[in-house]
Amino acid sequence: MPRWRHRLLSALRHRPGWAVAVLLGPAVLWLCALTLLPMGIMAYYSVLTRGPWGTIIHTLTLENYRQVVDPVFLRVLVRSLRLALLTTVLCLGSGYALAYWIAAHGGRHKHLYLLLVILPFWTSDLVRTYAWMTLLADHGVINNALLALGVLQTPLPLLHTEGAVVVGLVYTYLPFMVLPLYAALEHLDRAVLAAAADLGATPIERWYKVTLPLTRGGMLSGSVLVFVPSLGEFLIPELLGGAKTMLIGKFIALKFTGLRHWPLGAAYALVLVAIIVVLLLLYLRLGGNKEAFQAQELAR
Amino acid sequence: MQKHTRTPLDTWVEALFAQRLSRRHFVQRGAALGVATSLLADIVGQYDRAVAAEPGPTPQVLERIKAEGRRLFIYNWEDYVHPQTIPRFEKIYGVKVTYDTFPSNEQLLAKVQAGGAKYDVIFPTHSFLPIYIAQGLLAPLNHEHLPNLVNVFSTFRNTPFDPGNRYAVPYSWGMTGLAYNTKYTRDDPRIGSWALLFESGPQRYSGKLGCTDEREEVIGAALQYLGYNANSRHREELRQAGEVLLRLKAHLKAFYPGAEMRKALITGDVVVAQSWNGEVVKAREKNPAVAWGVPREGGTGWFDTMAIPKAAPHKFTAEVFINYMLRPDVAANNANTTGYATANRVAVEQYVKPQVASNPAIYPPAEALARLTFLETIPDDLLPVYDEIWSRVLGA
Numbered sequence: 001m002p003r004w005r006h007r008l009l010s011a012l013r014h015r016p017g018w019a020v021a022v023l024l025g026p027a028v029l030w031l032c033a034l035t036l037l038p039m040g041i042m043a044y045y046s047v048l049t050r051g052p053w054g055t056i057i058h059t060l061t062l063e064n065y066r067q068v069v070d071p072v073f074l075r076v077l078v079r080s081l082r083l084a085l086l087t088t089v090l091c092l093g094s095g096y097a098l099a100y101w102i103a104a105h106g107g108r109h110k111h112l113y114l115l116l117v118i119l120p121f122w123t124s125d126l127v128r129t130y131a132w133m134t135l136l137a138d139h140g141v142i143n144n145a146l147l148a149l150g151v152l153q154t155p156l157p158l159l160h161t162e163g164a165v166v167v168g169l170v171y172t173y174l175p176f177m178v179l180p181l182y183a184a185l186e187h188l189d190r191a192v193l194a195a196a197a198d199l200g201a202t203p204i205e206r207w208y209k210v211t212l213p214l215t216r217g218g219m220l221s222g223s224v225l226v227f228v229p230s231l232g233e234f235l236i237p238e239l240l241g242g243a244k245t246m247l248i249g250k251f252i253a254l255k256f257t258g259l260r261h262w263p264l265g266a267a268y269a270l271v272l273v274a275i276i277v278v279l280l281l282l283y284l285r286l287g288g289n290k291e292a293f294q295a296q297e298l299a300r
Numbered sequence: 301m302q303k304h305t306r307t308p309l310d311t312w313v314e315a316l317f318a319q320r321l322s323r324r325h326f327v328q329r330g331a332a333l334g335v336a337t338s339l340l341a342d343i344v345g346q347y348d349r350a351v352a353a354e355p356g357p358t359p360q361v362l363e364r365i366k367a368e369g370r371r372l373f374i375y376n377w378e379d380y381v382h383p384q385t386i387p388r389f390e391k392i393y394g395v396k397v398t399y400d401t402f403p404s405n406e407q408l409l410a411k412v413q414a415g416g417a418k419y420d421v422i423f424p425t426h427s428f429l430p431i432y433i434a435q436g437l438l439a440p441l442n443h444e445h446l447p448n449l450v451n452v453f454s455t456f457r458n459t460p461f462d463p464g465n466r467y468a469v470p471y472s473w474g475m476t477g478l479a480y481n482t483k484y485t486r487d488d489p490r491i492g493s494w495a496l497l498f499e500s501g502p503q504r505y506s507g508k509l510g511c512t513d514e515r516e517e518v519i520g521a522a523l524q525y526l527g528y529n530a531n532s533r534h535r536e537e538l539r540q541a542g543e544v545l546l547r548l549k550a551h552l553k554a555f556y557p558g559a560e561m562r563k564a565l566i567t568g569d570v571v572v573a574q575s576w577n578g579e580v581v582k583a584r585e586k587n588p589a590v591a592w593g594v595p596r597e598g599g600t601g602w603f604d605t606m607a608i609p610k611a612a613p614h615k616f617t618a619e620v621f622i623n624y625m626l627r628p629d630v631a632a633n634n635a636n637t638t639g640y641a642t643a644n645r646v647a648v649e650q651y652v653k654p655q656v657a658s659n660p661a662i663y664p665p666a667e668a669l670a671r672l673t674f675l676e677t678i679p680d681d682l683l684p685v686y687d688e689i690w691s692r693v694l695g696a
Contacts, residue, residue: 052680053431054413074693136509138569157507159569160554243511243552246695252692256516257410259687 040122045267054074054260059245064267073251073268077275080248083162084230087169088177092219094170095177099218102178103185114182117175129168129239136164160242168236176225184218185211224283228276248272302462326421361620362668363394368614370619373398374420375408377604378559379582380640389624391689395617397567403557404513412437412609413467420618426603427516427675428462429468434535438467439608445619448626461677469622470602470643472635473603475594475664475672476517479561479575481568483589484508495596496524497572498548506551513555515690516675517600521574524597530673535685538594542689549696565590577661581639584661592661600671603643 012019044062049056067073102113121127123219135141136159143155158164189209194208234249246254252272254267334483344486355432362532374386386397400419402408413435424432432438443449449469450459456470478496480488484505490496501509511518517674520530522541532538553570555559564570564582580592606617606625622632622672631644642648643645650658656662677688 007330052434053683055435070691072692076695089640139567150334157553242554243549243694244696251691251695253690255369258406260406260410260413261687 002232008099010250011094023084024101027224031132039270042266045263046270048263050243050261050263054262055081056262061263064264067264068267068271071224074250076246077272079246080231081275083166083169085225088227089165091174091177092223095174095181095222099178099181099185102187103182113180116147117178119177120171125235126239127173128172130237132161132164132168132171133171136167159240160245162241162245164242165237165245165247168240169230169233169286173226173230174227177222180218180222180225183216184215184227188214220283220286224280226234231276232272303615307393311390317516337404348561349548357620362394364616364660365395365620368617370395372396372421372616372617373396373400373419373612374421374621374660375400375402375417376421376423377401378403378557380423380604381687382630382637382639385625385634388630389621392624393617393620396619401613406515413618415611418611418613419620420612420614422607423471423604423638424468425645426459426461426470426605427677429605429607430677432607433462433467439610439612439615440466441469441608441622442619444624446623448623451626451628451631451644453643453645456643462605467619468605468607469626471604471606471625472638472640472642473601474640475577475601476512476514476574477574477577477594477599479565479583479590479593481565481571481579481587481609482591483568484531484571487559491594492593494597496595497574498522498525498544501548501572502551503573507553508569508571509548509552510561510570511548511552511555512561512574513557514685517602518555518574518693519686519689520600520673520675522548524595524673525671526600530600531676533679533682535682538602538682538685538689542548542692546696549693555694577641578639581661582661594664594671596671603693609646 022284025298045056047062049059049063051261068212074211075164077164098117102110106113133140137143138155138157138159140159142158143152147155154169192210194207194212195297196210213257232249233247237245237247248268252268255261255268301352319417373394374397376399380401386399389395390397401472402411408422408424409428412419412422412432443465446469449465452470456473459470462468467666478492478494480496481490485491485496487494488504488576489498490499497509511521519538519541522544523532523537524530525544526537526540528534528537528541532541553564556564556570556573558576560578561570561573561575565573567582568587568588575592577592581588584592585588606622606623608615608622612618625634626644628644628646628651631647631655634640635644635647636656637654639662641650648663660668
């Protein structure tokens with residue numbers, strides 16, 4: 001080992017503070033530059049005043065936050081929360097079944113199945129959403145097939161509905177649910193299940209009383225990974241949604257670009273961030289941090 | 301500057317900007333159009349004839365383009381030039397062009413206002429020009445580099461939105477009216493009126509109605525349906541227009557940007573829509589059942605321009621490009637494919653395909669022209685009123 005490397009390592013060993021700085025430094029810098037700084041700028045903009053024709057005047061005001069209680073904004077917010085929740089529940093239901101099947105019955109092809117789950121991510125989000133537009137349009141693939149088969153007389157309105165948005169969201173975010181659930185199910189100790197069986201638990205009881213509680217961490221992290229981006233999603237409601245499916249992400253974008261009211265858009269965006277932070281805190285209370293906590297304990 | 305003689309077409313285009321037209325003027329202009337059409341017919345034969353070889357760029361021009369790095373960044377509407385327009389420019393001038401598209405004027409303005417996006421040529425609509433100019437977002441044009449500006453209709457060369465073309469050069473113009481699919485509307489008595497959208501729409505075509513996504517034009521259509529001026533500055537009239545739109549909203553499929561509107565009209569996903577004429581012209585090529593007209597209560601007119609943002613890194617190259625776009629053959633090629641009328645007089649007279657030049661959905665009869673209102677810039681004190689209406693309509 002070259003001398004300088006030896007010196008560096010021993011210096012780090014004797015000064016644990018330095019080691020922490022070297023290990024965490026890049027991540028902290030990254031977070032500050034790309035998350036905290038923009039958030040700070042956003043927070044500053046949210047208390048500014050809009051000038052003529054959408055310019056920005058550096059006069060401080062809380063007026064933008066007063067407009068948050070605007071009934072239109074609240075209606076859009078409630079609609080977004082409802083659709084994000086629905087997406088999460090649907091992802092959880094179908095994702096759990098899929099992850100369970102792969103973990104339990106995947107055999108030696110497990111990794112292939114996981115790859116298939118991730119595969120769609122190799123193409124652009126935009127292209128995949130456009131594909132859904134082609135499928136769901138009034139004279140798209142699905143309607144045309146059903147019309148040709150005589151199942152339908154007139155095309156079903158599928159595209160530009162809330163249903164289309166939810167389909168798009170579930171399709172896009174399902175892998176975020178499957179992967180943590182798979183990890184949780186894969187690491188499930190089979191001996192515990194065997195013990196439950198020995199003690200007379202039926203398969204349903206085993207699932208309900210053993211598997212489910214032990215995979216709660218995976219369910220929670222999967223739900224967060226699906227819920228948070230669904231709530232702020234812009235592209236999918238923009239393309240698959242219609243006149244009646246304005247969601248919060250698009251509404252905020254509208255304030256910035258369509259109405260050129262940056263301060264109000266920033267205030268709305270921060271309110272959304274605050275809602276997400278509250279939900280994440282709730283998640284930590286629910287035990288989402290248990291594993292992290294255990295890791296900390298082990299480190300000691 | 302080279303002078304051109306006034307033709308009937310000039311008089312005709314002037315009608316676009318006439319605020320009030322007397323009955324007599326009306327007839328005169330109708331006659332003017334008749335003359336214009338026959339004039340066009342005479343010139344038809346010239347179209348396919350080889351375009352006189354334009355003298356290539358001088359070494360000085362090429363030298364300056366090279367000094368700027370032989371790059372050009374263009375920000376335009378989707379499907380708004382002939383597919384060969386940009387490759388030809390790249391070849392003639394040895395420039396590498398980056399061509400991006402934007403979906404709406406608001407988006408374009410927001411991007412230019414934010415700075416950072418270093419585009420060299422942008423295509424704002426006339427009513428937004430005063431905003432750009434007032435905020436000092438555009439670089440003044442050097443007319444010495446734009447000798448082809450004389451090809452543009454004289455009416456477009458001195459508009460109240462940008463007097464004397466100091467900052468922007470007209471590209472093409474169009475109309476916002478009523479599109480409908482005759483397969484579904486058949487002989488609906490409300491055809492020819494905004495009532496087709498606002499009255500029979502909810503009953504007969506619920507869920508199959510569409511609107512553009514340009515705020516001023518959607519609100520303008522509602523104002524015209526109510527019998528008000530599309531440029532109304534009365535809060536009460538605007539409030540009523542907002543109510544009309546909220547009622548329509550329950551039956552509306554979506555607010556479409558241009559190309560999306562075209563697709564929805566072709567497939568029949570949308571049966572009645574407030575739409576730009578050019579999208580309908582292009583939709584009709586695929587689906588002949590799609591028709592378009594200026595409603596009897598009036599439609600809105602607009603023209604798009606080419607301008608150079610103040611922060612443009614390749615200003616000279618941008619001017620060379622604008623001058624190239626003003627070449628009659630280039631302008632005609634663009635007009636032949638986009639479905640919108642070119643602002644280039646020489647192009648219309650000599651190069652635009654006859655079936656395009658005689659298409660009433662592109663070059664409408666004078667009486668339809670007289671029903672157009674050109675949208676004006678929203679005064680700043682009314683902006684919050686428009687914002688609120690639009691937020692409520694979109695968010696509901």
